[in-house]
Amino acid sequence: MKFKDLGLAEDILKSVESVGFEEATPIQEQTIPLVLAGKDVIGQAQTGTGKTAAFGLPTIQNIDAKKEETQALVIAPTRELAIQTQEELYRLSKERRLKVQAVYGGADINRQIRILKKNPQIVVGTPGRLLDHIQRGTLKLNHVKVLVLDEADEMLNMGFLDDIESIIKSVPNDRQTLLFSATMPEDIKRIGVQFMKNPEHVQIKAKEMTASLIDQYFMRVKEFEKFDILTRLLDVHTPELSIIFGRTKRRVDELSRALESRGYKAEGIHGDLSQQKRMDVLKAFKKGELDILVATDVAARGLDISGVTHVYNFDIPQDPESYVHRIGRTGRAGKDGMSVTFVTPNEMSYLQTIEKLTKKRMTPLKPPTKKEAFAGQMQSAMEEIAQKLENTDLDRYVKQADQLLEQYSAIDLTALLLKVVAKEDINDIPVKITPERPLPAGKKQRSRRHDRYKDRRRHDYKDHRKTKERNGKPKGKGKAKNKNKERNFTIRQK
Template structure:
């Protein structure tokens, strides 16, 4: 593996990357960053979840002149969610260099965007329709753009944005550097590469191996409001030695770890906003067994190599299959078997089917355990602990107390009381878990004329919160872009991938 320290990056960039918790570059990053820093046009063929945002974001940020208040980098993304996600990742990448990033997309107040543009963002991330709208209004000047990125080009083709993209490309200087990323390379995408790129280098990364043969995979179909109690009952029934619970957002991780602690589980969470010291402390306690449940976002769990994880719970189903494989791959290691449970709301069943098709393995439906079954599971665990204590010897000092107890109570009563003390009975202490909106219905496609009317890239049928993404020095121009916690359901999709 290639370390970021080997890629000839600036000290400020390495500082930002270290803050994000990254040490080793993914294959798409290792292949793309050196070529991009040389100024070459690049075709990157890679699936979502391979780290492609940092692959184009790191060299782009390196080339930004922060003294120049003009737009120097332009990224075109198919949806508002991706535009927000990319802008947030770039904000983190450019944090120590103080690079300003602005996301623009349909469904957002365009006058607010215009005001934000006047504050001199260095990088614009936007959906095709809204970018074209700003170009036509002459509120977006692209004459000093030196780097153009087309992200998820095949998705933009599927959504009918090829004409818009070509119109945007004609407004960007011909001498620019162009980076095109696409999971597949259909004819129209190749044509764009031929017409608008100069001798592009191709960086192709194969999909991660989708073999998960040693992992038993289950899914639980449940409404959002039911998920936490089902999780608690599964933990009580299955009694995992070490378990990881994956949540989609930072807020989700914070709320889940707190709720699990309230219910009596040894749980802590990790996500991208934690300091490296705090993250290391939590992981150390988890490896040592002082935490039985680790709650994590995808980004925070990246690169985890922890032996002994027996169970993985996907509290929120990931959007793409590779993230799913990455998550459940935390268990079933070193030839040992593991178990993975994925919670799916009725609206998200389409994502489950895509995961199954990609991994070529059907998940087994699981009936959630009842409260009584959860209690029985804990009672069995209590019995095992009691038997273990008996077999460990060293009980001589307690025999006098036993004689006293048996003088007043029957042996059955004494053993039953012992088991009760060992048993963690199901807890119904009230907890607060904010309901997150489900992922967009798989297969929904915005109608072309709606996109035009809204002015933005497939935004209308998506579920992101309407709000801006102008980041500078830990602030957000529109509010709530970078720190989405506690801001209602709109935050769920804002950090669906990058967290």
């Protein structure tokens, strides 16, 4: 369906045309008329389906551009998503010249306060920083007409439920509320009942959410095999742009360093990096200066990067709902994508839970052999050589080339060139990949709806109890006490 058929104003349609949108996506087609009509909406859709425009276009149309007051508030789980949402809303509202501001942690709060004093019509922010501004009195919400909760399930997974409820209670009751989430755990359903007025439900079915254009594979591997198998996959697949997901920040750091030492153009992002560093890495990835982005779930949430052809789940997600978000990084805009998930033997139950959620079976994949990986390296090397031959002026090297051809055969020289370009020698460089604790086996999966710190304490206690039982000594006596302390300390550092 065309945007002009959805009831949007002419100036809004002009903005739509200027950003290159042509036909509305299913979530846009179903959501925009409802929002224009003033309805509360619960939309089940993942990142990459066009939901920002789905709530953004009608919200922009309903805002009074003449009034310099905050009329729309968008809550997003991460800084990256807040920034990207702000940028897209700014582009979509260019014809109406609305002021759109993003506020998030890790940035200068005094600068944000100065900007908020100018009363931007739309504010996009992360829960913690929004609540900070509300409590300081620097964010005025008494004129807010539209409240948007974007990627609500992820905000719950990150432990923001209390913050979200506090923010909702700070907004006028006569507002319009729009909630978007890839999945619908019970806490999100409760928000819909408690804080929304007869919401309309728009759902993109699970099989559509995981996208028919994404070929989904799994590979049964042992922990110590993962890195070598990953590099072979990269050599065989030769992805244009790929994202590798690790479970922890340490995993991301070690993977990105190991890949770089083996000659791959890779960098990692996670929550401990500065905002500037993360933005620099993402900019390099978008420009093609990096081939591989290694990321944690939270750091990659909401990334809007076109051209990602492959997603590798180096660690299967503990929360099966995160799988939907991970593979949503590829298979966009009608292009094919591929995902490969590594599964250790005791993690097969997690694979089954994911398949139940997505209503799609993953195809088993055999690890590539060294011979297949070598063939992939050679193919990439030949393509690189061919490209450089077409785009490089070689006149100044011809004399020396003739001298070499007098001493060596053309075949030997070409073989050496392939070896150098393929960087085969660096394949044996040792790397450090610390084994991660395997996920608990044989336990029923559930959404991580509790506060993240409470989950951490419960996990530590269980491990403490198991350590005590293994040692067979009561707590607080002799070496067993020291071992317990050391064990718990190690877990908390993860």
